[in-house]
Amino acid sequence: xxxxxxxxxxxxxxxxxxxxxxxxxxxxxxxxxxxxxxxxxxxxxxxxxxxxxxxxxxxxxxxxxxxxxxxxxxxxxxxxxxxxxxxxxxxxxxxxxxxxxxxxxxxxxxxxxxxxxxxxxxxxxxxxxxxxxxxxxxxxxxxxxxxxxxxxxxxxxxxxxxxxxxxxxxxxxxxxxxxxxxxxxxxxxxxxxxxxxxxxxxxxxxxxxxxxxxx
Amino acid sequence: xxxxxxxxxxxxxxxxxxxxxxxxxxxxxxxxxxxxxxxxxxxxxxxxxxxxxxxxxxxxxxxxxxxxxxxxxxxxxxxxxxxxxxxxxxxxxxxxxxxxxxxxxxxxxxxxxxxxxxxxxxxxxxxxxxxxxxxxxxxxxxxxxxxxxxxxxxxxxxxxxxxxxxxxxxxxxxxxxxxxxxxxxxxxxxxxxxxxxxxxxxxxxxxxxxxxxxxxxxxxxxxxxxxxxxxxxxxxxxxxxxxxxxxxxxxxxxxxxxxxxxxxxxxxxxxxxxxxxxxxxxx
Amino acid sequence: xxxxxxxxxxxxxxxxxxxxxxxxxxxxxxxxxxxxxxxxxxxxxxxxxxxxxxxxxxxxxxxxxxxxxxxxxxxxxxxxxxxxxxxxxxxxxxxxxxxxxxxxxxxxxxxxxxxxxxxxxxxxxxxxxxxxxxxxxxxxxxxxxxxxxxxxxxxxxxxxxxxxxxxxxxxxxxxxxxxxxxxxxxxxxxxxxxxxxxxxxxxxxxxxxxxxxxxxxxxxxxxx
Numbered sequence: 001x002x003x004x005x006x007x008x009x010x011x012x013x014x015x016x017x018x019x020x021x022x023x024x025x026x027x028x029x030x031x032x033x034x035x036x037x038x039x040x041x042x043x044x045x046x047x048x049x050x051x052x053x054x055x056x057x058x059x060x061x062x063x064x065x066x067x068x069x070x071x072x073x074x075x076x077x078x079x080x081x082x083x084x085x086x087x088x089x090x091x092x093x094x095x096x097x098x099x100x101x102x103x104x105x106x107x108x109x110x111x112x113x114x115x116x117x118x119x120x121x122x123x124x125x126x127x128x129x130x131x132x133x134x135x136x137x138x139x140x141x142x143x144x145x146x147x148x149x150x151x152x153x154x155x156x157x158x159x160x161x162x163x164x165x166x167x168x169x170x171x172x173x174x175x176x177x178x179x180x181x182x183x184x185x186x187x188x189x190x191x192x193x194x195x196x197x198x199x200x201x202x203x204x205x206x207x208x209x210x211x212x213x214x215x
Numbered sequence: 216x217x218x219x220x221x222x223x224x225x226x227x228x229x230x231x232x233x234x235x236x237x238x239x240x241x242x243x244x245x246x247x248x249x250x251x252x253x254x255x256x257x258x259x260x261x262x263x264x265x266x267x268x269x270x271x272x273x274x275x276x277x278x279x280x281x282x283x284x285x286x287x288x289x290x291x292x293x294x295x296x297x298x299x300x301x302x303x304x305x306x307x308x309x310x311x312x313x314x315x316x317x318x319x320x321x322x323x324x325x326x327x328x329x330x331x332x333x334x335x336x337x338x339x340x341x342x343x344x345x346x347x348x349x350x351x352x353x354x355x356x357x358x359x360x361x362x363x364x365x366x367x368x369x370x371x372x373x374x375x376x377x378x379x380x381x382x383x384x385x386x387x388x389x390x391x392x393x394x395x396x397x398x399x400x401x402x403x404x405x406x407x408x409x410x411x412x413x414x415x416x417x418x419x420x421x422x423x424x425x426x427x428x429x430x431x432x433x434x435x436x437x438x439x440x441x442x443x444x445x446x447x448x449x450x451x452x453x454x455x456x457x458x459x460x461x462x463x464x465x466x467x468x469x470x471x472x473x474x475x476x477x478x479x480x481x482x483x484x485x486x487x488x489x490x491x492x493x494x495x496x497x498x
Numbered sequence: 499x500x501x502x503x504x505x506x507x508x509x510x511x512x513x514x515x516x517x518x519x520x521x522x523x524x525x526x527x528x529x530x531x532x533x534x535x536x537x538x539x540x541x542x543x544x545x546x547x548x549x550x551x552x553x554x555x556x557x558x559x560x561x562x563x564x565x566x567x568x569x570x571x572x573x574x575x576x577x578x579x580x581x582x583x584x585x586x587x588x589x590x591x592x593x594x595x596x597x598x599x600x601x602x603x604x605x606x607x608x609x610x611x612x613x614x615x616x617x618x619x620x621x622x623x624x625x626x627x628x629x630x631x632x633x634x635x636x637x638x639x640x641x642x643x644x645x646x647x648x649x650x651x652x653x654x655x656x657x658x659x660x661x662x663x664x665x666x667x668x669x670x671x672x673x674x675x676x677x678x679x680x681x682x683x684x685x686x687x688x689x690x691x692x693x694x695x696x697x698x699x700x701x702x703x704x705x706x707x708x709x710x711x712x713x714x715x716x717x718x719x720x721x722x
Contacts, residue, residue, distance in 0.1 A: 062693040064688065066657070071689070073315075075682070165304050175303070178274060183572065199560055
């Protein structure tokens with residue numbers, strides 16, 4: 001172990017960590033929107049919407065993110081659609097995240113007693129109100145730990161966007177260790193940076209969870 | 216009814232556009248207009264890609280791209296009269312990117328094989344790739360290639376160096392156990408960790424690695440393999456023929472006027488002559 | 499595009515697929531068991547134990563699997579821990595999954611209405627019985643989708659094992675790609691195999707979910 005190599009590499013690693021963070025945050029925010037929409041659409045009672053949502057979830061959950069990125073970035077041009085690297089990266093991350101998020105909400109909705117929406121219907125609440133005032137807030141509260149899990153997973157999965165040429169934290173640590181032949185030191189440093197970022201995210205998640213439990 | 220009609224109408228337009236597009240593509244492919252080299256010259260820039268994790272050929276030092284391929288291609292671009300733009304990609308996406316025309320040429324050092332020739336065009340050699348071995352510096356039991364009998368050997372998947380060490384190992388008794396790696400850097404890590412006793416790669420790669428970590432690694436001399444070479448990779452299509460030929464002509468010229476020897480001395484410490492035609496694949 | 503390649507390399511790919519499934523299944527089993535144990539340990543009254551569990555979860559969740567596996571496999575020998583590749587892969591996968599499973603179980607435990615546990619306690623049920631008859635069934639309903647989700651995620655983390663030479667599907671796919679330079683065939687082949695695996699996991703999960711929910715409706719009807 002030679003720790004001076006970590007100090008030399010640190011500025012590059014931190015710069016790459018910034019890329020990792022902003023792309024993941026954007027991906028997860030878009031993923032939330034997609035996930036909620038897909039979940040609501042699938043429970044709306046329309047069979048076509050349920051099937052379309054099912055195909056979407058099956059594909060984006062089933063095919064590894066690496067392959068999705070390769071498909072979007074390298075196979076779409078073959079049929080005449082050229083996508084810039086950042087768009088491909090953020091697009092793939094948010095589509096994949098949306099698939100997982102919609103499943104998390106579906107599971108959480110199982111945890112909301114049926115009686116509630118039945119009662120609301122009986123009281124004459126319109127469907128959108130039942131969703132926004134009764135079902136989604138509770139589903140959100142139940143799924144906060146799972147959503148934080150998902151955010152952290154996405155942050156780490158974002159290491160795959162290097163296949164479209166975006167150099168983030170994992171890729172940068174590989175590149176550095178390939179030139180100084182010191183993977184142990186560099187990977188350890190990268191691991192600590194990931195840990196710091198995710199520690200902050202987990203602390204934030206715990207705060208939200210506590211807040212919601214009080215409310 | 217109106218809606219249904221609308222949809223058909225829109226679908227019809229879409230179909231027509233698609234057909235037109237296909238027709239234009241076909242015309243483009245058949246016409247003499249499409250030529251990658253001409254497009255590059257018109258744009259004034261050639262885009263080339265490699266994985267910058269293969270020192271001393273391709274690597275990043277303080278975010279700057281360096282290595283044999285960089286120096287050599289800088290000269291090639293000068294010969295073509297264009298500027299070079301270098302792209303760093305993980306190996307998984309280097310060849311897909313070439314096919315999707317995200318760039319024009321792959322300047323990663325690659326061994327020509329029969330299987331690979333079916334799909335891609337290769338340039339004349341850019342470097343020697345003779346197979347050699349690297350051991351742990353403190354390992355006193357290995358002093359010549361034959362000493363690997365009965366030991367564990369690591370090497371990169373699909374490389375000619377790995378194929379050669381398998382052939383070489385079969386002549387020894389007991390034969391060594393060969394472990395294949397997706398990533399040659401991981402085979403160095405396993406060498407340091409003691410899971411393998413030697414790593415096989417091209418001599419230039421190993422000499423550079425051993426020089427970087429003298430206390431850990433040492434090269435086993437002499438190299439054991441047959442002479443073999445690295446080339447660059449282009450698309451095999453007709454549009455790209457003129458580009459690959461122009462790059463070949465530039466490489467030959469760079470060797471003749473001594474620029475290649477300068478680059479070789481800078482990175483390998485010695486110079487060696489390279490063939491000026493694309494060699495027959497041995498694998 | 500030359501899809502006959504997938505046939506030529508078929509036996510190797512199928513063997514790799516088998517290793518992938520084996521590593522995944524063993525990793526999930528270790529992860530679930532370890533995760534459940536961690537959740538219980540995290541609920542004990544002993545503060546240092548709770549902190550240790552918390553730290554373990556945050557460190558494992560907070561770092562990429564690739565980096566953990568590399569440190570376990572290549573860093574391990576530095577401290578005298580020398581594992582064989584497949585063992586390291588399965589163990590690494592299990593440890594990685596356990597942190598996530600522990601969090602899922604924790605959320606599920608909290609979602610079980612306190613009244614049920616109190617009722618069982620007042621009936622004089624021992625803690626083991628409450629765990630088995632009251633808490634576990636309740637947890638299963640709310641956490642099953644998340645567990646299946648996580649198991650689906652772990653199928654794809656197995657691709658990382660190829661780096662430390664575990665001969666799983668990705669490793670065999672890379673062999674095919676390196677020997678033939680057939681890029682799109684490889685991408686399509688990978689898409690197909692992993693989709694099949696995740697689809698199978700999701701379907702089994704959906705079935706299990708239906709069963710668990712049916713059981714619960716049934717018993718609540720009986721109560722009514």
